Amino acid sequence: MKQVLVLGGSGFVGGHVCEKLVRAGYRVFVTTRKAVHARSVMHLPGLTVLECNVHDEAALKRAMAGMDAVINLVAILHGSPVAFQHVHQDLPAKIARACLAMGVRHLVHISALGVNAAQPQSAPSNYLRSKALGENILVDILGLREGGAAGCGLTVLRPSVIFGANDKFLNVFARLQALFPVMPLACADARFQPVWVEDVASAVLNSLKQGLEQAPTLRVYELAGPQVYTLRQLVQFAARSSGINQGQGRPVIGLPLWMGRIQAFALGLIPGTPVMSQDNLDSMQLDNVASGEWPGLAALDLQASSLQAIGPEYLFTDAAAQGLLGLRHRHR
Ligand SMILES: NC(=O)c1ccc[n+]([C@@H]2O[C@H](COP(=O)([O-])OP(=O)(O)OC[C@H]3O[C@@H](n4cnc5c(N)ncnc54)[C@H](OP(=O)(O)O)[C@@H]3O)[C@@H](O)[C@H]2O)c1
Numbered sequence: 605m606k607q608v609l610v611l612g613g614s615g616f617v618g619g620h621v622c623e624k625l626v627r628a629g630y631r632v633f634v635t636t637r638k639a640v641h642a643r644s645v646m647h648l649p650g651l652t653v654l655e656c657n658v659h660d661e662a663a664l665k666r667a668m669a670g671m672d673a674v675i676n677l678v679a680i681l682h683g684s685p686v687a688f689q690h691v692h693q694d695l696p697a698k699i700a701r702a703c704l705a706m707g708v709r710h711l712v713h714i715s716a717l718g719v720n721a722a723q724p725q726s727a728p729s730n731y732l733r734s735k736a737l738g739e740n741i742l743v744d745i746l747g748l749r750e751g752g753a754a755g756c757g758l759t760v761l762r763p764s765v766i767f768g769a770n771d772k773f774l775n776v777f778a779r780l781q782a783l784f785p786v787m788p789l790a791c792a793d794a795r796f797q798p799v800w801v802e803d804v805a806s807a808v809l810n811s812l813k814q815g816l817e818q819a820p821t822l823r824v825y826e827l828a829g830p831q832v833y834t835l836r837q838l839v840q841f842a843a844r845s846s847g848i849n850q851g852q853g854r855p856v857i858g859l860p861l862w863m864g865r866i867q868a869f870a871l872g873l874i875p876g877t878p879v880m881s882q883d884n885l886d887s888m889q890l891d892n893v894a895s896g897e898w899p900g901l902a903a904l905d906l907q908a909s910s911l912q913a914i915g916p917e918y919l920f921t922d923a924a925a926q927g928l929l930g931l932r933h934r935h936r
Pocket of ligand 1: 611612613614615616618635636638641658676677678679680691715716717763764766767773
């Protein structure tokens with residue numbers, strides 16, 4: 605039985621990835637900072653939760669002992685430039701070194717759509733810049749720059765915004781509209797190509813299988829849904845699907861960026877994980893749409909599922925009537 609270590613397996617995408625891995629017959633290990641964070645996956649048959657500080661390279665190596673593959677889902681969406689560097693650059697460096705030291709054969713790394721690894725400094729936000737630099741660090745340390753075959757292969761998956769039950773995107777916009785009669789929105793024309801969490805998890809599984817079967821090399825995929833939406837359309841879709849205002853949603857008022865920044869500052873005052881940060885606004889200066897330069901879901905034998913078909917199924921039950929508490933990400 606092949607053994608897989610999932611870093612960040614306790615999160616939104618991680619739960620779906622772990623379930624698919626277990627069903628596919630892998631023995632799965634999940635690292636977490638606190639075991640209680642992993643309660644959504646700890647019941648999965650044969651899955652082991654490891655309480656571990658992944659930033660400690662020695663601890664990371666111990667967790668990787670005997671693993672055939674590693675999946676890295678650890679990331680943050682908000683934080684200081686130092687925090688982004690710590691999680692998106694320093695950690696990948698430690699992961700890559702540990703993979704080589706422990707004989708791991710394949711690493712699947714989840715990055716983000718909009719990352720331009722060829723020009724990291726052109727990124728509009730700390731999130732995208734640190735993600736791009738992190739990809740480059742992995743490629744360099746694993747010795748895959750020339751397409752060469754080091755000990756460990758690498759798959760980089762770049763998803764657009766991910767939707768699905770308990771997502772932190774459409775649900776948040778639905779909750780805001782449950783509370784307020786109008787929806788002031790910055791970057792309303794920013795474009796996204798939302799991808800279903802189950803498709804992302806299947807892409808992880810299929811790319812892992814491929815990586816373990818083939819010679820170690822670098823593969824990059826863009827994971828996007830079948831349709832492009834503006835942020836305004838997504839916000840309206842979230843409210844209508846949640847049944848807010850008898851299914852009509854709220855009027856969406858586009859804000860100029862400077863007003864969006866004031867709004868982000870105010871939202872940052874709500875306790876818990878910020879709903880929207882200055883850095884998120886910076887990320888939205890770039891369309892979150894597949895470039896077409898890299899293969900997509902089809903190259904992993906998957907057909908992208910549509911938001912129109914899946915969104916209403918979970919948004920109605922997830923989002924409605926959760927009030928202010930729902931705005932704080934129910935993180936554990
Ligand atoms: N969700 C989206 O729409 C989206 C879109 C594009 C790309 N992505 C990418 O997909 C991946 C998974 O995203 P997700 O939405 O599943 O994220 P998530 O729910 O926030 O989960 C991330 C996990 O990382 C761990 N983590 C967070 N900060 C950490 C830190 N400072 N040190 C160590 N571990 C930490 C947490 O595990 P513990 O608390 O258990 O330690 C958490 O469960 C990420 O790389 C993300 O950038 C997501």
